[in-house]
Amino acid sequence: MSELSAVDVHSPAAEQAAEIATARKDILRIATAGSVDDGKSTLIGRLLYDSKAVFEDQYAAIERASKGDYVDLALLTDGLRAEREQGITIDVAYRYFSTPRRTFILADTPGHVQYTRNMVTGASTADLAIVLVDARKGLVEQSRRHAFLASLLRVPHLVVAVNKMDLVDWSEDVYERIRDEFSAFATKLSIHDLTVVPISALHGDNVVTRSDNTPWYGGPSLLHHLEHVHVAGDRNLVDTRFPVQYVIRPQSDAHHDYRGYAGTVASGVLRPGDEVQVLPSGLTTTVAAVDGPRGPVAEAFPPMAVTVRLADDVDVSRGDLICRPGNVPQVTQDLDALVCWMAEEPLRPRQRLAVKHTTRSVRAVVKELTYRLDVNTLHRDLEATELGLNDIGRVKLRTTQPLFVDDYNSNRVTGRFILVDEATNATVGAGMLPPHR
Numbered sequence: 001m002s003e004l005s006a007v008d009v010h011s012p013a014a015e016q017a018a019e020i021a022t023a024r025k026d027i028l029r030i031a032t033a034g035s036v037d038d039g040k041s042t043l044i045g046r047l048l049y050d051s052k053a054v055f056e057d058q059y060a061a062i063e064r065a066s067k068g069d070y071v072d073l074a075l076l077t078d079g080l081r082a083e084r085e086q087g088i089t090i091d092v093a094y095r096y097f098s099t100p101r102r103t104f105i106l107a108d109t110p111g112h113v114q115y116t117r118n119m120v121t122g123a124s125t126a127d128l129a130i131v132l133v134d135a136r137k138g139l140v141e142q143s144r145r146h147a148f149l150a151s152l153l154r155v156p157h158l159v160v161a162v163n164k165m166d167l168v169d170w171s172e173d174v175y176e177r178i179r180d181e182f183s184a185f186a187t188k189l190s191i192h193d194l195t196v197v198p199i200s201a202l203h204g205d206n207v208v209t210r211s212d213n214t215p216w217y218g219g220p221s222l223l224h225h226l227e228h229v230h231v232a233g234d235r236n237l238v239d240t241r242f243p244v245q246y247v248i249r250p251q252s253d254a255h256h257d258y259r260g261y262a263g264t265v266a267s268g269v270l271r272p273g274d275e276v277q278v279l280p281s282g283l284t285t286t287v288a289a290v291d292g293p294r295g296p297v298a299e300a301f302p303p304m305a306v307t308v309r310l311a312d313d314v315d316v317s318r319g320d321l322i323c324r325p326g327n328v329p330q331v332t333q334d335l336d337a338l339v340c341w342m343a344e345e346p347l348r349p350r351q352r353l354a355v356k357h358t359t360r361s362v363r364a365v366v367k368e369l370t371y372r373l374d375v376n377t378l379h380r381d382l383e384a385t386e387l388g389l390n391d392i393g394r395v396k397l398r399t400t401q402p403l404f405v406d407d408y409n410s411n412r413v414t415g416r417f418i419l420v421d422e423a424t425n426a427t428v429g430a431g432m433l434p435p436h437r
Helices: 012-024 040-050 056-065 081-086 113-123 141-152 172-186 222-228
Strands: 026-034 093-098 102-108 128-134 157-163 194-198 241-243 246-248 260-264 275-279 284-292 305-310 321-323 330-341 352-357 360-373 392-405 416-420 427-432
Touching (some): 026 141, 102 222, 113 141, 128 141, 141 157, 157 172, 157 222, 194 222, 241 260, 330 416
Parallel strands (some): 128 157, 157 194
Antiparallel strands (some): 093 102, 275 321
């Protein structure tokens, strides 16, 4: 038998095979949340370590930095000096790891009430949220707050990880009490997929593999659930929305007449030959071609970044939106939105702000504050006159130019916007457009 020749892993064929394998793997965006000291950073460190996403030198470094009797895996994510000194998470830390089945982008969001805005930032693009609950404390105010925010941000899947089960002697009664209490609270919210898992992030029980300490638990381990949760059906493939980010005109000899409109597909599917309408002009034309990074593609769907070429020379610029003629978003200058306020200076009526919605930026004035929402009791304070830092409320805005919007339930891209202070250019609020009732 002839000896097998060595495979050149840097050959074009091998690189292309690796590229295809990476592209075919699903990406799951996860946001973790919970109260302070519930063990979010430890859980993420455990997922990274047990899925072999930590190098030996990294592990050795955190082993040296650990102060207690065990290796503090939370140090893998708590990178800021202030975080390590206080033993808490302050900023949103993003970590990436993968298994043979799926690639994960994980946002470790803070638990403190004064960092609610960071939780909103981390969860706004998440497919799944993990809310950690300390088994000794049960459901606390922050657990409810984060579950409400996850439902408000329409995160499709929610996992409640009942952590530190080792400190309550793996009590089935404790787990069932927290599960039932959370399930009852979830019925008040728009949570369609809820999973509750008993874990010990410190020791790794039920995180990557099933634990012998919970013979009464019949569900999957946390990682098994993350690998198998179905997220493809969460995408909106019906309403075609393509916000134009940039007009490509090379004006070179090789591409003398090339005119393409670059952007990321927000929802729906775009194919060559499709009849499309351009907003705000309302002109209709057809798609001549859709170009990907490596040439023409047969179709584009979210979240692909592509360049669309049109059959006719219509006037299209940054901030315009390409959609289907029979399915257009609402064109409006009046926004009635739920706003999470993120600035020290409160939001008040008659305030002037800039609104950034998809690729379009306009100026706006706050017409009125309808109510402020108590996220713990879901009570609406109709007498509120302002929104303070981390407050959430219903706000009416009037913009200087029309925006092309959908309700947030059906489209998480065209149904949201950010508010910017024109003087400092700082992001001061995030808004979601709920369905009109």
